[in-house]
Structures are given as structure tokens and as C-alpha cells.
Amino acid sequence: MIDLTTKYLGMKLKNPLVVSASPLSEDLGNIRRMEDSGAAAVVLTSLFEEQIHVESATLDKFLQQGTESFAESLTYFPDLTGYNLGPAGYLEHLRRAKQAVSIPIIGSLNGGSTGGWIDYAKKIQDAGADALELNIYFIPTDAEMSGAEVEQVYADLLSAVKASLRIPVAVKIGAYFSSLPNAARRLDQAGADALVLFNRFYQPDFDLENLEVVPNLILSTPHELLLRLNWVAVLYGKIRADLAVTGGVHTGLDVLKSMMAGARVAMMTSALLKNGIGHLATVRAELLKWMEEHEYESIQQMQGSMSQRAVADPSAFQRANYVKVLSSYSLKAGTR
């Protein structure tokens, strides 16, 4: 009997397949289907502090626009009883999700201000989340701000949240640090229970006809996994916190690679959006089949087995790697 269990954020999970935060989990039926299809845990869709603030400010602005100016139209809209603008709707959804499934539900929070982080994090905890994933998406554009200062922002936010919470906290970060291992260590020291690698930033595109910047968010592709594998492999063993891979996990083989690099769980969304929630079962089956064929006994057995410290050539994860990959690729192409 192959043991697929893993440990993540202090929880024992039945397998390493976790659904990452996405609009898919806005629907309770979907969450049930995720459990049925084999997900070991679900990171709930994110509560966006900025979104709440923007919606609140927008509503306020346009309910007020043009009012108390002209005697015949002192207002333009009826006054509704409520607008569900705070996190209440999200928290209620979390509560219901907890009741609907037996797998752990991890709350996810996208925040901007320290006050907001703590306040919302506590509410997520109180609503019954098994753990919290903080999605820090600070994008520095100020040329005066140093890398160290940016990292301090992350560490301070995390410390503040950790100090006020009893449930485990994972931090989802981007790859854009001048020294990722150092940044990871600082977060580790600030109390992160897990690091989730990596956030996929919204990357604006250009509309050349209209000379406009347009929002753009495309689904992840399997090749994105490689960046994650690289850094999980490098970080494995260097920090206390658990590691999780998110972005580019599409197949059972991707999960295996993630585990071997050193991740405790592999998270998916794009593959589910593309293939349906039932794809989780396929991935799980692939996972089992490969392990059977290759006579692996457990997931935990392979975790970190291909990490930088565990491979024969640790320098494979360093800069020289780049040249080699490119040349091997051109060689392959040339043989066709």
C-alpha cells in the first residue's frame, strides 16, 4: 500500500494535492467536488483587502455622486439595507465550506495594510480556517526603496499576523528577490509555517492599437513549474518552514517533481480550470501509477530527494545551469 500522506502546516494530509486559491472555490459545490476528486486540502479563494476597499470606496463615491445638488434629485439610488462590503460574505463562505467538507480549508488573504492583515486574518481564523495563507503582492516601483526594505515590509507583516493568530500561517511570495534564500530565511525567522512558491503576478500587456496598458492574467503552463522546482530544491533544508509549490503543476509527474525538490504539497488551479475539477483524480492516479512502477513506498520518502543538497551535482541549480539547458534544447531541436 503506497502512502500518499504528507505533512503541511502541522496538518497530516491524505496526499500532497492541494487546490490553490482561485475563483473555483467561490462555489461550495466545487469545493465538494474537489474533495470527492481527491484534493487533500483547499486554499479558499482569496479575501482581497484592496478589493474590499476599492469596492467600498467606489460604491460610496457613486452613491454620493450628484446628490444634494439639485432640488428634484437629491439622491439617485434607493438606500438598500446592506451591501456586504466587509469580509462578512467571505467568512460566511468559509464557514459553510468547513461544514461542507472534511478536508482542511486554508483561508487566503490578500492584503495591503498591517491593520487590515491582522483584522482580517483573525476573522478568517475565527471563521474556522485550519490555516491561513498570506498572499503578499507588494510590487515596488519606488526607486528609493531597497530590496532589504521591501523584505522588511514582508517580515513585519508576517510577524504582526503571526503574533495575533494561533493557526499556522503560510506565506505565498513571488520570485523577484535579489536573494531569494535570504528573503526566505527572514520570513522563516519571522515565523512563517510554510512558504508557497510562487505567486503569479498580474502582468499588464500592451494594446498596440490603442496604446493602452491592458490587464492580463493567463493560466499557468507546465513550463512555469521549473522555476518553482529550482527554488524549492535550493531552499529545501535551509529553512524550517514547509515548502509548497504552486504554479505549473498540471500532472502527476509535476507533483512528483515538486515532492522530490522538497515540497510538502503541490498546488493546482490552472489545470483544473482547463480540465475540470475531476482532473485531480487523474493526477492522483498518475501519481500512484508512477510510484507503483518505480516502487516508491511513500511520498514522504521522496520529499527533498532531488533537492540541491541531495543531488550529486548541487551546482546544477546554479547559474551554469542556464547555459546547459539552452544548449541541450538547441541540440534536440537540431536532431529533428
Add this chain to the structure above:
Amino acid sequence: MTRSKVTIDGNEAAGYVAYRVNEVIAIYPITPSSPMGEWADQWSAEGVPNIWGTVPHVIEMQSEGGASGALHGALQAGSLGTTFTASQGLLLMIPNLFKIAGELTATVLHVSARTVATHALSIFGDHSDVMATRSTGVALLASNSVQEVMDFALIAQAATLATRVPFIHFFDGFRTSHEVGKVEQLTDDDLRALIDPGLVEAHRKRALSPDHPFIRGTAQNPDVFFQARETVNPFYLAAPDLVQKVMDKFASVVGRQYHLFDYLGAPDAERVIVIMGSGAEAAQEAVEYLTARGEKVGVLKVRLYRPFSVEHFLASLPKTVKTLATLDRTKEPGSTGEPLYIDLVTVLSEGMASGKAPFKTAPRVIGGRYGLSSKEFSPAMVKGVFDEMAKPSPRNHFTSGIVDDVTHTSVEYDPSFSTEDPKTVRAIFYGLGSDGTVGANKNSIKIIGEDTDNYAQGYFVYDSKKAGSVTISHLRFGPKPIHSTYLITHANFVACHQFNFLEQRDVLKAAVPGATFLLNSPYGPEEVWDHIPRSTQEQIIKKKLHFYVIDGYAVAAEAGMGRRINTVMQTCFFAISGILPRDEAISAIKHAIEKTYGKRGEKVVQKNYAAVDASLDHLHEVKVPAKVTSGFDLRPPVPAQAPEFVRKVLGKIIEGEGDALPVSALPNDGTFPSATAQWEKRNIALEIPVWDEVLCIQCGKCVLVCPHAVIRAKIFDPAQLEKAPPTFKSAAARWKEFKDLKYTLQVAPEDCTGCALCAEICPVKSKSEAKHKAINMEPQMPLREAEGENWNFFLRIPEADRRTLSLGQVKDVQLLQPLFEFSGACAGCGETPYIKLMSQLFGDRALIGNATGCSSIYGGNLPTTPYAINHEGRGPAWSNSLFEDNAEFALGMRLAVDQQAQYARELVQRLAPPLGDELAQGLLNAEQSTEAGIREQRERVAALKAKLAGLKTLEARDLTNVADTLIRKSVWAIGGDGWAYDIGYGGLDHVLASGRNVNVLVLDTEVYSNTGGQMSKATPRGAVAKFAAGGKPRPKKDLGLMAMSYGNVYVAQVAMGSSDMQTLKAFLEANAYDGPSIIIAYSHCIAHGYDLVHGCDQQKAAVQSGYWPLYRYNPDLAKLGKNPFQLDSRPPSLPLEKYIYNETRYTMLAHSDPEAAKHLLKLAEEDVRDRWRLYTNMAAMPMNGGAKEVK
């Protein structure tokens, strides 16, 4: 029993009671009664029960006629029902009022009494509407204050059940309906105590029912109608006593005793004023003041005006009365006096004859008019009337409150006479609608009214403009009940929330010596002095004012409040006025903020708190210098070169001095000159467009979309530039045919509203900096002077010769002079570009009938009109008749023009010999489908008139008078969707069916915009509107499809922001089609809830999503054997939600009720699919000889 004290306005007070004692409520929006219906709708949506524990059903009808019909039906079927209305709305209910009263049916209509339109529309208050119902048989009960509105709403309901006479419970529009005051709120137990269940049961038993059938509503003949009509007499005779009994019962339950007539004043009064409505409160204040000083005067407040009780009236008056003056808030031209006067004369005459009157000698009676259209009525005016009464031969049929220098009716008064209580704080606040001043003041009244023992009153004066609107708040607080139903003229606190107001109006006029002056100033306490006008400095010194400044905008911006300075200024007011201890005040303000904004999210509350907390640190007292130093003073309201009427009359109105204009200053039939908006120079834009002549491709899109006609283009001979001001810009004209000419795009800096639609629509972007366009918004102040000079120069450049332009091209249309300019519409209005386009194309020969609504307000609300005149003296002839009859009104214009043209043609034929055959044939057979053709006909008509001048016959004179009708006229009916889809639909349908050449332009904002966004049948499914708080459950009516069903009506659906070309084509085709035409124009609107700078983008999205397909149905094509229906937009390519969720009218439902929003979205998507399928099928329909291939 303890009753809570609430601070509410008259409308809410009436609605509160009416809602609780009724079951069926039929409503229709009309100012100033709309809020009563809105409250009822909101409470019903929230599930608030009435006193019987059930939630009343509230239904919006298509008109007041419809509302009264529905009410009549509900009553006949045994429900307790009500409605709310005013003015023209009440008039539309009159036929049903006769029926309801004739059938002795218990009901109460709550009416915020408003002026009936005569020479002009007025939204303000008087009793002309209520007085028009006197013959219907309804009882008329008047409330004079907010408390009385609540009390009498209940008394009326109890009385109608007791008497079976239907009641109109009325109170003064705006003065009472919109006055915010502290009142004791009746409890449900109070209501139950007054409403007798036995009477309710009797009402139900009288209802029609198939279970005990009978009929009501027969037709009767001369034999019995008369006798049957007399059967109601006992009910009317009994009514006054029954009403008094209800009033007595009310007193025993609630404690406030009212009588049919309430007398106040000296028991031995010799002079008594008889009055009803809010003016009675001002009269009471004057009487109390004068009697305290020994004057033998009094006031008799008439409560129950109909049925009029002679007995109670005579018993109410002191026996000592020598002179009675009736004051009527209405005018009945040609009568022997106004209603109350005639009643009194009759009553006294009968009373004296029968010996029932308590007087030895009959008192002298004089009657006067006051307060029409909410004209101020103050204690000073009351004293003026008392003074007149004391004269040996007082004037009868007088007027009070105006200067009548024509028929000399007005009685004089001393404006400095004041009865204001010294313990009452009187505060005036000048603000902008957009800065939140009124909202903050409403909160302040609530705080003071509900957190202290003080009485509180607030009244708000608004602007006639929807962009850059000025608001003036009048607040009173004090330990004594406030009867001051007039504006504050003796203020001990004045706040000016906009620094630039100082140069526009005398804000300190009302400040009393020693008063406090709070100014929102970008200049600190040290430097502000030199930036304020001389006369302001003079008053500050002379009146020894305490002068404070705060940079409210800086504090608001820092707190994230943008330009909303409301909480900042409110905090300063409390801090300076000392009405509450500072800490208490701040905590109360914060509590009010939480209450007002809490629902909108914590962040909104927090930023308001931040503004409060930061305010006091920035509040500074100014050390007032002893000397006047300023080198400038108030700007004249209009430029010196404006015509005399504009300077002497309109200018006075602009500067807020219209009250001082005498009767002789005003036109006697409502006629006003066109082209007056150009003189207002409102300077409301913070930023204005600046043209980059190098980048510009001269496409003309900016000119087309500009809602205010402030950005214009001309092509001209380069020689014109010789005298151009130094900063005047031009570029080589980018037209093949005008390549030797210059082109200029010029902005009117002082007329622009800064909406930025022009910059947003500009398609050209710099190749080296994408954000830089051919039009860019820049601060107005530094540009004002130079661009003003450029604008004046630009106006002097000759207009393009219309015959040389291709009017089917947007690029060429930009060169046509707009004859609709600088309207008072909202900045970024989506309606006005269509009217402007129409005025450019056909304005020199257009007659316009305009339905009441936004377009009649920005089109014709004094002081000025945007309808303009071209260099030949021609321009649109515009009039507003009513809301409901506009299509018919325009049809009448068409008939008149056609009839006169026909007569002119007949006369030309008759006079052909002296005129010459060539001219006569030319006139009769003129081809006028092009500008060139029209020009030639104009020349022929000029030649005709010249020849006619030499003919001295009557026919020649007649032909001279009608000769202009030989030039083809373009007749337009313009209005909004409330008119076209709802109240005016029957007439519109008839006009479309008439076959006559009337062009209908429907400015479809999908709500009643002018009255504040109530649902119409044009409101789309899923959108939240007033009366559709849960999102409109049903789809929008397809007005275009209905019009197409006639087959001979030109129909187009357009959205200028999506396709300006298609819009242009539709206007040209509609005008060219010799029959009825209707253009349904998508008009983005402030009531949609988004930043109107994106109006055109939203129009695009509406079309792309398939929600608003563009099409033209041209019956002329069918005559050619072609399919008349052309679908001009592409298949839906944008999900509907991407369009709708940019707008608050949809997102607020998604927030408040996500499930309902999802459900309605799904249905709305189906609507789009179904409609698109239908339209594509229609477009593909094979026609004789013109079959299209079905795809």
C-alpha cells in the same frame, strides 16, 4: 407613553404615517412629493409592516392618472389605499377624485402642494394645485409644520374613515416637505388608537365583491342624476364635527390639541390674518412678537378648509375683530378674489345676515396673495400686512413679498424687521452640491436634534444647474420651538465652503454684527486677507465678525476624502459654534458618520474619521486687520457687453437677487430671449481641455461628444489670423477641398464643466508619450484669461458655408455652429450631445416641443437658456408644455406649420401674376432636401417678401406673415424615457400613428433622471432604481419594435459613443423621412452610477454586449423593395456582465443580494440573445426585390 424624537422632513413624516395605515400604495414620481413614494417603496422592500402586521403593496404606475385609477380600484375592492403627489400630478388625478368622492370612499392623498405650471413650470410650493381640486368634493386638510404633517396624516386617515369623505392632506412643497425638523414620532399604538377597526370593517363591507354582488359606477340620466348628487349632503354636513372629534381623540391620545380653525394672538385682537400652510407659522411668530409689544393682532390658522365649517370659523374669531385679511398662496386671475377670500366674504355675509356672527358690525375683509412658487414669506411681510390692515383704507386684492409696479398690488414691508429669538443659533452655509455640505448639515441637525434638548430646523436651497451647483443651507437651533418657516436673513454663523464664492456673491449679507465667519480657504490665517474682495473685508471689519479659516481641501485630501470637505467643515462648525462640548461633538459626528456610511464599508467610515480628527489642527482664527486692503471686488454676474435684459434681469437672478426684481421687469407671457447661457460664464471647471494642434487629426469626435458645446472647430482663411491673440492656435486644415484654409479647435474656458469626455474620446496619442493626446486636460485658472480672449476671437471668425460641407461626415459636422450651448446639465451629460447635434443639423429651422424632465430643465430653467441663435438670427424655437403631452404638443406645432405652409402655397398661387411665374414656381417646387436647396428657398422667400412689400393687399400681408413656412421646418418632440415609455406613451403612440412629419428624440437614460432615478419601463432588467430596490425584475420595453410595427414610422436606435456615424445617419434620415420618426438614443447618466468620463466607453460596451443593438428602420427603403430594417451593430462580442458591472446601478445589487443579481443577469443575458436573434432575423427578412441572404 414615551415617543421618540426624530429629526426628519415633512415628506418622511407623511410617508411614515401613510405607510402604516394603508395596504395598497400607488405611486408616481413628481417633485416635491417623490420622497414619500420612495420611503414607502423602501419600507415595503424591507418588509416593514403596517399597523395590522402586513407589508403594504407599493406599485409604481405610468402616470398620476394611472396611480389614481389604481387607487380607485383598490378602494373599490375594499383595500385601504393612498397615493402621494403634487402639482400637475394632482391635476391628473382630478377625474378620479370626483369619482372617489362621489362614491363616498375613504382615502387620503398626501400632497406636497406645488405650483401648477402656467407661464412657466415651477417645482416649488404654493396651493394652486390643491385649490384646483375644490370642486371634486374631497376634504382639504392643511398641515403647517413637519410635526403637523405627521399628526394630520393620522388625523386625516381617521377622519376619512369616520366621514367617508376622501381627504387631501396637504403641506407646502419644499418649505414643509423638505424642511428637516425635530418632531415627536407617533407610535403604532397611537395609530391604532385613532384608526377605528369598526370603520375599517365598514369600509371593507362597502367594497365590490362577487360574493355579495352589486354594481357601482352607473350612468345616470337627467331624471335622477341631480337628486343622486344631492344625497351626499349629510356626509359633508357632518364632516366638520367628525373631524373635530378625531382631533379631540388625537389630543387625548397624543396630547396635541388641534381645531378646525386655531386662533392665536390677542384675545381682543382687532386685526386678524386668516391663513393656511407653512406661512401660518411665520404669521404666528410675527403675532407672538407683536402681541408681546401690545399690538392687538392675531392669526387664524385654517386646518380643515373643505368642507368649510361656517359655525366653527365664526366661533374661532375674537369678537373684537375689525379687519380680517385672508392670505392665499395661489392666484386665480379674473376672479373676484382668491378662494379663501371669497369664502370669508361669503361666510361673514351669511353670518351677519343670519345673526350667527359674533360681531356687532361686520369686520372689513381684505384679501391678498403671497408666497407663490415658494416665494419667501417672513414675519416682516406679515407685519407689512398688519400695517396695511391698520390703514383707514387698506388695499384689497393685494400681494405681499414682491414689488408690483405694474398694477400696484403689493403692500410694503420693512425687510429689517426681525422676530428671530436671540437664543436661537442661526447658521448659513454656502457650499457646492459635490462637496457634501448639505449632507453634513443634515447630519448636524440630527445630532443637535437628537443628542441635545434643542429644537432644530434645516432648510436647503439648491441650484437650477446640475453641474457645479451651489447649495445654501439654513440651520436653526435653539431651546424654543421653531416656527420660522422662512430663510435666515439674520445669521450669527456664516460658513463659506468654497473660496471662489466670495467673488461671485455677497456671502456675508445676512451676517449680524459679531457673527462668526468660517471660510474654506487655500490661504492661511496670515495671507487670506489680501485674497478676499473689498466688500467682504468691509463687512468683516464693520460687523466685527469673528473670522476663521481652514484649508478644507488639504485636510480632506490628506484623509483620502478627495474633494468632499463635508466632515471637515462640519467639525469646524461644531468646534466654533460651541453648541456641544468639543469632545461630545466629535463623538456625535463620528456616530453620525458610522450611521450614514457604515453600510458602505469600514474604509469609508475610517477616512471620514480621519478627516474629523485632522480638522481642528488646521482651523485658525484670523486676526482681522483694521483696514480694507483688497484691490478687487465681486465680479459682475454677466459681462458688461451682455444685452440690457440679460444685465438687468437675468444678471440679477444669476447673482441671487431675483427676489428684488419688480413685476415690470418680467415678461408677461413667459417669453424669454434665446441665446442667454453664453453670458453666465460660470467658471466651474477645475481643468479644461487644451488642444495639441500638431497631433490633432481634426476628426471632430471631441466636438461631437462635448455635452456643453464648449469645444468647437472652424475652418477659415489664413488672413483671419492677422488679428489673432498671441496664444491663438491653428493648423492647416486637413480636408482635401479646404487644403488652403486653417483649422482651429477652440475651448470656451469659462463655460466648460471640465467633464473631460473630449479628452477621453480623442483617438490620437503621442508616439513618444502615450498619455499625451491631441486634447489634454489642464488647470483652468492659469488658462482662463488667454483662452477667454482666444474664444472671443474665435467667435468672430465667420462660420463655414453649410453648402460646402458633407453633412454625412462627422468630420464636417464639427464645423456646424451648435445652437444649443452651455446648458446646466450634469458635467458629462449623455443627453445633450444628441440635442446639440440636432441643433447643428437643423437648428436654424427647428421647432421643439420638450417634455418635462432633465431636458426641459437644462433647456429652459431660468436664469438662462442654452438654445442659441445663429449669425442670421435663426435658431431653435423651443417650448415645454407638460410631461405627459409632449408628442401631441409637437404634433400641434407640425400641424400649425403645415397648415400655414399650405395657406402660403395657396397664396403664392393666387398671387403668382404679380409675383412672377418663375418666383412662384420656384417657391412651390423647391427642392429642400439639401442645405443648398434650403439656402435657395430662403433666398426666394426673401425675394417674395420684397415683392410683397410693394403689394398693398390683405392677401399680400397674409402671405408675408406665413412666407417663412415655405422653408421646410423640422419639428422635434424631445424628452426622456419617463415621457416616451410611460406617461406620454399613449400620445406618442398616437403621433407615430398619425403619419405626420414629427421627429421624436427619446433621450433614454433608462430612469426618471430629473426626479432622482425612479424606474421607468425603459429600466433594464437587473438594474437597481428607485421603486426597483431589488433590481428591476422585468425586461426593458422594446419601444423601437413597437414603433416599427406601424411599418410607416422611421425608427432608429443609436448610441453616439459607440457609432457617431450611425447616429448622424439616423438624424439625417429621420429628418428627411416625410412621416413620423423616432430616434431612441442611449444616454449615459449620472443615475447609472459611474464616472461619466467613461460614458462613451460604456456606450461602446452596451453595443458590444448586444444589450443596445444599433439599427435603423427606414420605410423609404421598403418603397424601393428593400428590407427597411438595417442592423448596424455587430453580433455580441462582450459578455453582458462586462458591460453592466461597470455601473453602480447593477453592482449595488450584486453587493446587496448576489443571488438575485446572478439570477437577473442570467435572464438579462437571455433577453440579449432573444432580441439579437429577432433582430438578425428581421434584418435578413427577404423583401420584394431586395432579399438578403439568411446566414
